[in-house]
Amino acid sequence: MTVAPTTEVSRLLREEFDSVLDAWFATQKREGVRRPDLFSDRESRRQLSDLLRAFSEALSRIDITEAVDIDADNWSELRMALSEITLVRTERGVAPWEMTAFMLALKQPVFEMLSKNLADRTDRLLAEAADFGRVVDALAMHINEYFIAERDEIIERQRAEMMELSTPVVQLWERVLTIPLIGTLDSMRAQEVMENLLNSIVEHSAEVVIVDITGVRVVDTQVAQHLLRTAAAVRLMGAEAIISGISPKIAQTMVELGVDVGEVTTRPSIRAALAEAFRRVGFQISRIEDTRV
Amino acid sequence: MSEAASIYTVDKVLLVAIRDNITDTDIINLQEDLSERIVSEAARGVVIDIAALEIVDTFVGRILAQLSSISRLLAAETYIVGMRPAVAMTLVELGMDLPGSKTALSLSHALRALKAKGLA
Amino acid sequence: MSGPPAQPAGRVELRQERDVAAARIAVSKAMDALGARALRKTRFVTAVSEIARNALDHGGGGVLEIYRLDRPRRIMIRCSDQGPGIADIDQAMTDGFSTARSMGKGLGGARRLVDAFRIESRVGAGTTIEMEANP
Numbered sequence: 001m002t003v004a005p006t007t008e009v010s011r012l013l014r015e016e017f018d019s020v021l022d023a024w025f026a027t028q029k030r031e032g033v034r035r036p037d038l039f040s041d042r043e044s045r046r047q048l049s050d051l052l053r054a055f056s057e058a059l060s061r062i063d064i065t066e067a068v069d070i071d072a073d074n075w076s077e078l079r080m081a082l083s084e085i086t087l088v089r090t091e092r093g094v095a096p097w098e099m100t101a102f103m104l105a106l107k108q109p110v111f112e113m114l115s116k117n118l119a120d121r122t123d124r125l126l127a128e129a130a131d132f133g134r135v136v137d138a139l140a141m142h143i144n145e146y147f148i149a150e151r152d153e154i155i156e157r158q159r160a161e162m163m164e165l166s167t168p169v170v171q172l173w174e175r176v177l178t179i180p181l182i183g184t185l186d187s188m189r190a191q192e193v194m195e196n197l198l199n200s201i202v203e204h205s206a207e208v209v210i211v212d213i214t215g216v217r218v219v220d221t222q223v224a225q226h227l228l229r230t231a232a233a234v235r236l237m238g239a240e241a242i243i244s245g246i247s248p249k250i251a252q253t254m255v256e257l258g259v260d261v262g263e264v265t266t267r268p269s270i271r272a273a274l275a276e277a278f279r280r281v282g283f284q285i286s287r288i289e290d291t292r293v
Numbered sequence: 294m295s296e297a298a299s300i301y302t303v304d305k306v307l308l309v310a311i312r313d314n315i316t317d318t319d320i321i322n323l324q325e326d327l328s329e330r331i332v333s334e335a336a337r338g339v340v341i342d343i344a345a346l347e348i349v350d351t352f353v354g355r356i357l358a359q360l361s362s363i364s365r366l367l368a369a370e371t372y373i374v375g376m377r378p379a380v381a382m383t384l385v386e387l388g389m390d391l392p393g394s395k396t397a398l399s400l401s402h403a404l405r406a407l408k409a410k411g412l413a
Numbered sequence: 414m415s416g417p418p419a420q421p422a423g424r425v426e427l428r429q430e431r432d433v434a435a436a437r438i439a440v441s442k443a444m445d446a447l448g449a450r451a452l453r454k455t456r457f458v459t460a461v462s463e464i465a466r467n468a469l470d471h472g473g474g475g476v477l478e479i480y481r482l483d484r485p486r487r488i489m490i491r492c493s494d495q496g497p498g499i500a501d502i503d504q505a506m507t508d509g510f511s512t513a514r515s516m517g518k519g520l521g522g523a524r525r526l527v528d529a530f531r532i533e534s535r536v537g538a539g540t541t542i543e544m545e546a547n548p
Contacts, residue, residue, distance in 0.1 A: 071418055072418075073418075145484050146484065148485075149483075149484045149485040149486070152485055153485075153486075156547075191382070191452070194382055195378060195379070195382065195452050198378030198381060198382065199378050201378070201398070202378065205398055205399070207398065207402075229382075229385045229386070232385045232390040233378075233381040233382050233385045234381075235390070235396060236373075236376050236380075236381040236384060236385065236390060236391065236396055237376050237378065237381050237396065237398065238372075238373075238374060238376070238396040238397040238398040238399070238402060238403075239398060314434045314437065314438065315434075316430055316431050316433075316434055317430045317433070317466075318430060347441075347455065347458075348437055348455060348458050348459050348462060349459070350459050350462040350463055350466070351463060351519050351522065352462075352466060377455075378452075379451055379452045379454075379455035379456070380455060382452065382455075382456075383455050383456050383459050383526065386456070386522070386525055386526060387459070387463075387519075387522040387525075387526070388522060
């Protein structure tokens, strides 16, 4: 086992373990991150103790005067102890910022411990405080990354669920599908919408798809590009797209933006698009009166 | 005949189904085989089924586009059928929307279109 | 190019043309192991196919390494060759992709298909590309 250069903080932490633990607990109480509503004092203290012990153990082994790479193997036991506590606390409802504050609250008691013991050696005091602070900061960032990753996965799932609910693909007639686009279209949503639509084409063997943009709030270059890409993808699969709901204002905007619709069929209203779609799949609409004998 | 695709002839229409993970050499051989068969069998239509392809990159995309151009020069019309949604989206994002190629939902759709044009 | 620890999840030598297909299969399998969604898989594997082929055609062959990342959970690949290198990376990234004929190096397209893209290349010293995607 390698022995780190003797730092004061690692030695002092071992010697004054209990008082640092008490002080850490007290700081948490002051900063409101102890959460007595979720954890008994005994539970909280035990979590702190486990964590502080892992901390102390790591410090006795690792040289913190150099840059700290908290993801490296030698910090893995401390990371694991931190993960366990984070899991336990978040399962009961502790918020991310509270966990970060929980961790950062360790700085003050340790700085006080260092001040008391190194009062006559200020340069040593500053160096140790800086080194220790760096480690605590790295751990706090590590906690943040964990939460961000968790959040991202949840957001991902929710998006997918919302997508299915908010952009239904409707089969208007044999071989004719329609999809009303509503609201704003960020690139992630746009992709989900396209995927949904293309899958529907396969499912219904649709030959014509009416993409209605009447409900789209803003038609900018990004939206226009997405529409054109959707039309291109629909064509690649062997169907045709008709973009409907292009108002005079939108038409002007698109021309001003230099959007070239090319060969994509467009219509100002769903009604016009539907008539065109029927024509393409071989149907025509006529009044009942006209056909009555 | 290459191993990665089988070519069948039905009523003057060449049908090809491309197998997944076709290698570059195979697909180039396919291009040659098809071109020759269009002439030797006086085919007026070609249907290429890519339903088995999970991945179509720019190389394969380029060959597909070339196949369409070549067959047109040889007086035949080529339809690409069975493109998977994910593949269609990816090709479009790669900037390859195969402008010169005809597409159809399925083999029967392609045959119907060819018949309507008097090519099958 | 370093970052959080990555778990190796495969490696493919790119020596001949059939290795590009092998690379696609290997990355596909790795993404399945991550529970990747179909569209994500198609996009990323297509991008891998592009740069693996580049390494072979322009880089004289190379190696594709596959990794699994945590926090956030992602797949990563590193494709490196000891070829002539790219003189103008910017140009290679925007090189023609809109016509069926002039594909250029296809890097711009690959970049659009992935969630993270890093490239290092020096003339005479080869090229290394790293790409990541969410599963």
